[in-house]
Amino acid sequence: MSVQARIEEKLHDLEPVHLSVENESHKHHVPPNSETHFKVTLVSTRFEGLMPVKRHQQIYALLAEELSGPVHALALHLYTPAEWDARGSQRPDSPNCRGGGGR
Template identity: 65%
Template sequence: MTMQNTIEHKLNQAFNSDYLAVENESHKHNVPPDSETHFKVTLVSGAFEGQGRVKRHQGIYRLLAEELSNGVHALALHLYTPAEWADSGKASPESPNCLGGSKHDPAFTPGGSQ
């Protein structure tokens, strides 16, 4: 099972979602071809009613802790209640392309600005 499928499966099991999209965005980053390290998750669920953004994110991080410690480097989380999803026009924001930052890039300084 791919990492993307694993993430989708776990989210489907944990949430009664109105909408779920897990997109592998690794190709937008400085990683080897066919990597599964960067994902965008759009999840719409009534389970988020009454929860703030931080609480929602914490729940996803707990659920995907194993994946985050085994290769997943980044999750772009877009978590909505059904009403918030409708208000958004049923679309999550586009993710930007990576701006670089490889340790092999001479302009990159860990912890510094670019």
């Protein structure tokens, strides 16, 4: 099973209203077909009443295995359904990679 598929499967535990897991590895200085950089957009009623840090901690706990191994970077955009609707169902774009190596 691919890293992306494992991430998606584990995040379903949060009963998402919306879930998008995007492999952004190709935008970074990594070998072709890498699965090291991901962007997650997750909308769930489970986030209601939680500050952003608590939401992130839930994700880190679910993805501990991936974060200790193949996943180098994980951008998280976590919303309640009301927050998602207020954003017009849009998440921020990722910034461009600076190429690594301090360049």
